[in-house]
Amino acid sequence: MSPRTVLTPYTDLFAVPGARAFSSAGLLARVPMSTAGLGSVLLVEGESGSYALAGAVAGTNALSFAIGSPQWARAMDRVGQSRVLRATAVLSLVVGLAFVAAVVSGAPHWTWFALAALAGGTAANVGSVVRSRWANVLPEQGQRQTAFAFESVADEVVFVVAPPAVTFLAALIAPPLGFLTGMLIGVVGALVLSRQEATAPPVAPRVAGQPRTRSRVLTPGLVAIGITYLAVGTVFGAVDVVVVGFAEDEGAPAAAGIALSAYAAGSLLAGLAYGIVKLPGTLVTRFLGAALLFAAAAQTLHLVGSLTTLVGFAFLAGLAIAPVLIAGMSVVESRVPRASLTEGLTWTSTGLTVGLTAGSALAGIAVDHWGAESAFAVPALGAALAGLLAVAAWLVLRRTPAPAGSPAEAEVDAGADAGAPA
Known part of the structure; x- marks a missing residue:
């Protein structure tokens, strides 16, 4: 069996109109998934010298993301992915810059935790956004399995490539640079993804005068x-x-x-x-x-x-x-x-x-x-x-x-x- 035949399920995926664009943008937008925790550890430890403090701040960021991201996802299902992606991208940029500024300027430690929590809470789970788009554009379950497999591979690529790059930037240039680079790449990817409305799952229409029902x-x-x-x-x-x-x-x-x-x-x-x-x-x-x-x-x-x-x-x-x-x-x-x-x-x-x-x-x-x-x-x-x-x-x-x-x-x-x- 030739390599072309083996990879046909994947090449067929990207023959779908818009698939290459939203998957590529999603790859960039999910970079912070692999760099936010590591970048914050390198930033806080580099400025404070404490791994314990760095780990606690990074843990706060991760737990806040776990709580906040389903709420953003619910909003996407109700009002559309594009509007919410734009909002979370802008919020992540503003709060992320504030977090870096607080750490670098030596602000009280409680502000580090508060801003780390806000940074995690304003981030959307882009992996789920992209997977829901695949489910929207692919009619067959077998195709969706292949698409989900591809997105799992994309996750692994991000986790293999991004963390070493962030570590290099933080260690050899400046501690804040690792966190900032991952954040900025994610913001750009999310904004590009938000412009691709044709492949986004449709929002259930709301009948005037009737309360919105929630699945x-x-x-x-x-x-x-x-x-x-x-x-x-x-x-x-x-x-x-x-x-x-x-x-x-x-x-x-x-x-x-x-x-x-x-x-x-x-x-x-x-x-x-x-x-x-x-x-x-x-x-x-x-x-x-x-x-x-x-x-x-x-x-x-x-x-x-x-x-x-x-x-x-x-x-x-x-x-x-x-x-x-x-x-x-x-x-x-x-x-x-x-x-x-x-x-x-x-x-x-x-x-x-x-x-x-x-x-x-x-x-x-x-x-x-x-x-x-x-x-x-x-x-x-x-x-x-x-x-x-x-x-x-x-x-x-x-x-x-x-x-x-x-x-x-x-x-x-x-x-x-x-x-x-x-």
Whole structure:
């Protein structure tokens, strides 16, 4: 089979009018997703000399984003993506500049926390925005799976390329430059994306004189997936911290970057493959299978004993990341009414963000008390918990009817779940 034939599902995606433009703009707009936390850590530590303070400020930013982004997504579903994207881009720029100015000028620390919270709370989850656009322009579920796979790969590209660039700018030029660069790229991308109104999901019309009805988004099934993703997020946050600690213990701190790149590379390759392969079963059973694979693959981290094995096992564990993210997003996309799709996808991502913050904190405690090698138990146990929660989510989804207005697969009964492709 030729490379052209293998990549045909992806090339077909970008034959859709407007797809190349909104996906490219979305790639730029999501850069802050990978740089806001790291950039704020480098900025605060560079100005204050305190990693503890830097971590607390970055955590405040992340938690505020987790709370605020679903509210912006809800507004997008009600009034349109373009208006909200323009508002969040301008607010992010103003608040981000104020945050940098407060840190550099030595303002009281409480202002750093307040502005970090505002910076996180004014940011939109662009990954969900782009995925909802794919769902709007692609009529077939198989095409949407390929599109979601591509967006997962785009996420990995951002996380591989942007953080080293931000670190370089902050370390070699000036601490504020890393945070500012990521923020400005994101603002430009969001403004460009906001101008592409033709591919945005339509807003449900409102009848004059009638109150606006709101679709129920937080169904038991979506909540179950969000909780599963919270456990998945703890794995991501813990791996970052433990890998850095282990590399430092081994006397080669630069090797942490190699190991984390291998982790991301495994996910990137798996994401590309997931978008091409035609898998059996319904969306729900694929999610369960991917989650169990994720849980099993992470157990290899218990075997890490050297930098060489770290890189190898990180790559193997990474192979299970993209499938569980794509499968879960696909289930949510199929189970959420179209009028609330952006919000539904954003709530799912919120679970990842909260989990990532918690995982980083837990892993830091484990490294301090157990040592880095033993602390690999934190991401391994987090992945095992994600597998158990996925089983619970699978049971909930099998017993929960799809909401009205959602494009859920027709085969929701046990017979369909046994193997009919969705």
